[in-house]
Amino acid sequence: MTSPNKKKILNDPVYGFISIPSDLIFDLVEHPYFQRLRRIKQLGMSEFVYPGALHTRFHHALGAMHLMGQAIQTLRGKGHLINDQECEAAQVAILLHDIGHGPFSHVLEYAILNGVHHESLSLLLMHELDRQFKGALQLAIKMFEGSYHRPFFHQLISSQLDMDRMDYLNRDCFYTGVAEGTIGADRIIKMLDLVDDQLVVEAKGILSIENFLNARRLMYWQVYLHKTSICAESMLLQIIRRARFLISQNKLTSVFPCLKLFLSQDVTLENFQQSPAYLEAFTQLDDYDIWASIKSWSLHDDFILSSLCKMLLDRRLFKIMLSSEPFAGELVEEIEMQLLAKGIPNDELSYFMVEGVATNAAYLPAIDNIVIKRKDNRLVDIADASDLPSIKALTNIVRRYYVCWAKNLSFS
Incomplete structure (x- = not known):
């Protein structure tokens, strides 16, 4: 019996046709851990402002993987040696970079768990997938952690000019309709280069980087930190807080078992590391559990819980x-x-x-900086290379x- 063709082509609304480049990546996409991302919206509560903002972490992860492939193709075209194993590992790492997100993405990140960042859970899930795939993710994990000896791979995965940001700005603009946040991702990727295995941008890409940073700042105020989103998120957080209190008083019983596990105790990263039951329960959670709970809790006899749930369901923010x-x-x-x-x-x-x-x-050079390679091969920070005083202002x-x-x- 012949094996099925795993080199699938997907039709993405942002980039057009994108391909699944390897059997391993196909199998990871098909895995229940990754399929769960279909049920987690990328922008949390932004649909209360922008009705089209219904895209998911699943969309975003595939888009970031596609951009990673384009970036590696660009660097190879400029004479940098990147073997096929490194290419696949980089795409695996960016594909799985958000696999640790919980319901409503960033909104409930610290409300359901106690100080556990989603990247920590992504790493735990990558280790578990590595175990299930018999060590096939070892190199991807090193790149994700930043321990691989070629640092530009980690920069492409997680930095101030990574494929994660490239995709979410492109995708969030598309689905919200906020055209002012549009970036020239294709051109930026074409301007990427390496110096001593560190990621740099050719001088002729300065204008594109300026636009990228300005667009990111605009998207934060106009989308991610929109005042209506803040209201909806605040209400959701208070619903979870009240549910926690009622559970502690044994006054709330209509809770999904996996959700109740996290609302009945303060779950830390140490809990995940000590017991696989927590990780397994976490991979069962998604936005649907929260919405189903909110619908159920809107009928509860506790005035605070039911009022907040009804208000959120009816968009009385x-x-x-x-x-x-x-x-x-x-x-x-x-x-x-x-x-x-x-x-x-x-x-x-x-x-x-x-x-x-x-x-x-929009730009924090103290954390990691965007380096411009001038025509004379001097390396300078974008804030020093740009003619726009607004770029320096973006560091505030x-x-x-x-x-x-x-x-x-x-x-x-």
Whole structure:
């Protein structure tokens, strides 16, 4: 019996036809761990603002893998030796870079788990897949961790100019319709080069990098940190917080077993490392579990939980105020008085009024920098190579303080 053809071609709405380049990658895509990403939206609650923002981590991972293949093809074309094993490993690493995301991606990252970053879980799942695939992911794991002796592979996977960012900016612009965030990913990739196995950008790509950084800043304020998204995310976080409390009081029983495992205790990375049961339970969680729970909890007799769930289901979102400075105490007290007048007990106000701060920095050279290779082969940081003063300004962390509250809360 002949083996099935695993060199599949997929029709991607952003890039057109993209291919599954190897049998290993095909089998990883088919694995239940990766298929779960179909059920996790890329942008969390952004669909409350942009109705088309329904794409998933599954879409994004495949797109990033496609761009990785293009980047390696570019570097090979410039005379850099990259063997087939390295090429496949780099594509595997970027394909699986988000496999550790939980429901609603970043929104619930620290609400369901206790301080466990999704990249830590991605690495644990990659090790488990490596075990299942009899050591086939060893090189990909080294690249993902940054321990491989050729650092540019890790830079292509995780840096300020990686294939992850290239795809999510392209894809998020496409699905939200925010055309101002469009980047020239194809041109940027064509401008990539290596110096001493470090990733650099040719000088003629400066304008494309400038546009990339400006687009990223715009997308954060207009999409990722949009005020309506902040409201919806705040409500979801308070729902999970209230569910945790009720579970601890044995007053909430209609919870999926896998979700209850994480809401009934503070699960840390150490728990995952010590018991495979946690990792197995985590791979069963997705957005559907949360939405099904919210629908069920909207009928609960706890006023706080049911009110928040009904409001989110019906898109009766919190009111929000933004400021470049922390809010005066008098304003916060006035909002508290409004909620108290509605009959909300003082010790439960925090469920219906949330304060926070949103931060945005498009470029952080202190973490890792984008290096431009001038025509005379000198290497300079993009902030020094660019003629635009705005590029230096993008290195500043901008903060927007917010307070959102249930202005339209009713007891009916």
